[in-house]
Amino acid sequence: MTVRNSIPLSDIQKAQVRKAADELGIDPDNIVFYSGPSVYSDLLDKILIGPNIFPDIIVSKNITATFLERLSMRAALAHEFAHAVTTRNGIAFDAGSVEDEFQASVFAAREIAGLDKDDQCRLILDAVERSKERGGNIKVLKSIIHV
Numbered sequence: 039m040t041v042r043n044s045i046p047l048s049d050i051q052k053a054q055v056r057k058a059a060d061e062l063g064i065d066p067d068n069i070v071f072y073s074g075p076s077v078y079s080d081l082l083d084k085i086l087i088g089p090n091i092f093p094d095i096i097v098s099k100n101i102t103a104t105f106l107e108r109l110s111m112r113a114a115l116a117h118e119f120a121h122a123v124t125t126r127n128g129i130a131f132d133a134g135s136v137e138d139e140f141q142a143s144v145f146a147a148r149e150i151a152g153l154d155k156d157d158q159c160r161l162i163l164d165a166v167e168r169s170k171e172r173g174g175n176i177k178v179l180k181s182i183i184h185v
């Protein structure tokens with residue numbers, strides 16, 4: 039099971055998310071804070087931000103942590119934004135599918151401006167790791183995504 043932050047976001051953390059969103063080019067109207075897991079809702083066309091947008095501070099420093107557990111708030115936000123952009127551009131796959139998750143992380147790493155090299159690397163490694171866990175073939179996935 040993936041361990042990320044589960045403590046409700048403080049006002050300071052919400053302000054950090056808003057600042058990161060602004061730097062990534064996300065319209066502030068697209069961000070909604072709530073208590074559930076962070077997700078892009080294609081029905082609402084909003085990025086719903088929950089506590090797990092932040093890594094768990096202790097787990098993320100553990101060498102056995104997965105790349106998903108190590109994703110920074112900024113990288114996780116870029117991943118959700120990538121779902122929004124690919125959906126709006128009509129190039130998303132079925133929500134929750136291996137293809138859609140792989141594409142969102144690769145798209146975030148390659149196309150979303152405002153991420154540093156570490157975040158870009160972690161997003162690519164997350165894309166590969168999560169796809170493999172679900173039986174995805176990386177070669178095939180790379181050939182079908184629209185990035």
Ligand SMILES: [Zn+2]
Binds near residue numbers: 121142
């Ligand atoms: Zn996703």
